[in-house]
Amino acid sequence: MKKLKVDVAVIGAGTAGLVAYRAARAQGARTVLIERGVYGTTCARVGCMPSKLLIAAAEAAHMMTLAPEFGVYPSTEPGTVRIDGPAVMARVRRERDRFVGFVVEGVDAMPADDKVRGHARFVDPHTLRVDDHTEIDARRIVIATGSSPTLLPTLANVGPGVITSDDVFYWDDLPRSVAVIGTGVIGLEIGQALARLGVRTRLYARGGSVAQLTDPVVLKTATRVLCEELDIHFQSRILRAEQDGIEVVLTTGRHDEAITERFQYVLQAAGRTPNVHDLDLENAGIALDGNGVPLFDPRTMQCGNSHIFIAGDANHERPVLPEAADHGKIAGDNAGRFPDIRPGLRRAPLTAAFTEPNIVTLGASYKALCAPGKSKFAVGQVSFENQGRSRVMLQNKGLLRVYGEYRTGRFLGAEMIAPRGEHIGHLLSWAAQSRLTVDQMLEMPFYHPVVEEGVRTALRDLAANLAKGESDIDPDEVEPGT
Numbered sequence: 485m486k487k488l489k490v491d492v493a494v495i496g497a498g499t500a501g502l503v504a505y506r507a508a509r510a511q512g513a514r515t516v517l518i519e520r521g522v523y524g525t526t527c528a529r530v531g532c533m534p535s536k537l538l539i540a541a542a543e544a545a546h547m548m549t550l551a552p553e554f555g556v557y558p559s560t561e562p563g564t565v566r567i568d569g570p571a572v573m574a575r576v577r578r579e580r581d582r583f584v585g586f587v588v589e590g591v592d593a594m595p596a597d598d599k600v601r602g603h604a605r606f607v608d609p610h611t612l613r614v615d616d617h618t619e620i621d622a623r624r625i626v627i628a629t630g631s632s633p634t635l636l637p638t639l640a641n642v643g644p645g646v647i648t649s650d651d652v653f654y655w656d657d658l659p660r661s662v663a664v665i666g667t668g669v670i671g672l673e674i675g676q677a678l679a680r681l682g683v684r685t686r687l688y689a690r691g692g693s694v695a696q697l698t699d700p701v702v703l704k705t706a707t708r709v710l711c712e713e714l715d716i717h718f719q720s721r722i723l724r725a726e727q728d729g730i731e732v733v734l735t736t737g738r739h740d741e742a743i744t745e746r747f748q749y750v751l752q753a754a755g756r757t758p759n760v761h762d763l764d765l766e767n768a769g770i771a772l773d774g775n776g777v778p779l780f781d782p783r784t785m786q787c788g789n790s791h792i793f794i795a796g797d798a799n800h801e802r803p804v805l806p807e808a809a810d811h812g813k814i815a816g817d818n819a820g821r822f823p824d825i826r827p828g829l830r831r832a833p834l835t836a837a838f839t840e841p842n843i844v845t846l847g848a849s850y851k852a853l854c855a856p857g858k859s860k861f862a863v864g865q866v867s868f869e870n871q872g873r874s875r876v877m878l879q880n881k882g883l884l885r886v887y888g889e890y891r892t893g894r895f896l897g898a899e900m901i902a903p904r905g906e907h908i909g910h911l912l913s914w915a916a917q918s919r920l921t922v923d924q925m926l927e928m929p930f931y932h933p934v935v936e937e938g939v940r941t942a943l944r945d946l947a948a949n950l951a952k953g954e955s956d957i958d959p960d961e962v963e964p965g966t
């Protein structure tokens with residue numbers, strides 16, 4: 485009989501046994517692990533993972549049954565689907581009209597005397613003129629004029645083939661081909677959707693930016709992942725465009741080479757400009773920044789010490805819907821109880837581009853953390869390429885990078901291109917807003933098999949790097965993305 489003398493014996497090489505075995509060994513204990521059957525754990529062999537694989541297949545099958553509702557039909561040719569363009573766009577418009585209907589109902593219910601129709605301009609700090617029919621003497625004013633697609637001078641007056649995102653959702657049918665100018669959030673969301681719906685789509689980027697990413701490592705992964713699926717011409721300049729019948733002849737320049745291609749539409753997705761340039765703000769008595777946007781306090785939305793407040797895309801601070809709602813509440817509250825101005829609730833920043841994988845940023849961005857005068861910070865990361873649940877779902881692409889503060893161990897923010905990134909983004913932004921430390925986050929529950937286990941891996945990496953101390957990373961050595 486062989487005799488063993490151990491510090492710890494673990495019976496069963498399942499998940500618990502394996503963890504127990506490693507934990508015991510990490511304490512320096514001489515440990516054995518005893519298993520009576522085949523190795524591989526119940527979870528991996530006959531439990532969580534194969535059941536999720538079956539479910540992923542079932543979800544794919546279920547989506548196929550739902551697909552006709554979207555105008556997408558199974559095809560007899562493997563790996564292809566048949567797209568009914570008019571049906572796709574009919575559903576987009578029908579459902580859009582339903583959402584719009586709720587907003588319109590709310591406006592209709594307002595007292596008629598509360599509604600003035602027309603374009604407002606400042607006559608003086610307290611006076612607004614609406615078209616030529618109404619002048620309003622106002623003690624306080626909230627500017628909430630939103631933003632409009634930025635129009636590129638090279639594409640001005642070309643013809644009906646040059647469009648913006650405002651036009652897309654009125655299409656009756658899917659076009660044959662679209663050139664998308666800009667790889668920001670709008671360009672990528674619409675560009676990927678069109679490409680997946682069978683539209684010949686090419687995206688042009690003047691630089692190397694991808695959506696809202698600023699972390700160069702995530703940016704590199706995102707570029708690679710997106711280019712596996714999409715036709716993207718980075719570092720391209722728009723040289724000229726001409727309308728030729730129902731097509732636009734677009735000439736772009738890349739690496740000293742001019743490329744000419746024909747598209748049914750050229751979609752300008754080169755950012756949005758705050759709607760503040762036709763308000764006659766020079767009469768408002770408030771200070772403006774270099775772009776003509778009023779300077780304001782982001783805690784109160786107040787412009788200087790004035791009675792004027794600015795909210796939503798108009799102030800260009802965080803041009804996304806939840807922020808517009810928060811801005812509006814703060815501005816409205818403060819305008820209502822002026823001069824009793826109070827800071828309102830500002831939440832941890834969170835942005836999500838609904839590409840697949842999702843592109844998400846939250847808390848402090850990499851670029852903000854690299855700003856001059858900022859303390860050094862530690863980084864942890866996980867690739868989703870070998871992440872269990874992501875592989876199960878055939879969505880194992882992407883990278884998450886998480887940031888932490890050396891002195892306090894506090895979680896600061898994250899950037900990612902990740903499967904189910906919209907949900908990871910919420911989880912992490914709640915942690916950022918709660919000012920949790922990385923250790924506290926690691927004390928939270930993580931189920932199995934879930935994409936969030938990848939988050940735990942990144943946090944563990946971050947905790948380890950925080951423990952190594954400040955000298956380990958010098959973010960200044962890495963250029964932030966643009």
Ligand SMILES: Cc1cc2nc3c(=O)[nH]c(=O)nc-3n(C[C@H](O)[C@H](O)[C@H](O)COP(=O)(O)OP(=O)(O)OC[C@H]3O[C@@H](n4cnc5c(N)ncnc54)[C@H](O)[C@@H]3O)c2cc1C
Pocket residue numbers: 602603604605628629630631649670759762763795796797798802803804805806808
């Ligand atoms: C294609 C696209 C997709 C988007 N997807 C998302 C998303 O998935 N998630 C997200 O959070 N955000 C998204 N956004 C951003 C989001 O839509 C905006 O941040 C938000 O709608 C801004 O709201 P707002 O109230 O500031 O502006 P708006 O809703 O645009 O309201 C401004 C209003 O002011 C009016 N106005 C302007 N000037 C004047 C004037 N002088 N006099 C009178 N009225 C005037 C305008 O007509 C408009 O009705 C998306 C934007 C676009 C374009």
Ligand SMILES: NC(=O)c1ccc[n+]([C@@H]2O[C@H](COP(=O)([O-])OP(=O)(O)OC[C@H]3O[C@@H](n4cnc5c(N)ncnc54)[C@H](O)[C@@H]3O)[C@@H](O)[C@H]2O)c1
Pocket residue numbers: 636665666667668669670671673688689690691693694695696722753754755756802803804835836837838
């Ligand atoms: N999911 C979401 O939350 C969501 C979706 C869509 C839009 N939005 C909001 O709408 C805003 C506007 O979106 P967007 O994609 O238009 O802007 P963006 O700022 O995200 O990206 C603009 C892109 O256009 C490029 N660009 C700028 N000038 C150019 C030029 N002269 N020639 C070629 N390319 C040029 C930029 O390099 C960048 O890639 C976003 O910032 C976001 O706040 C949010």
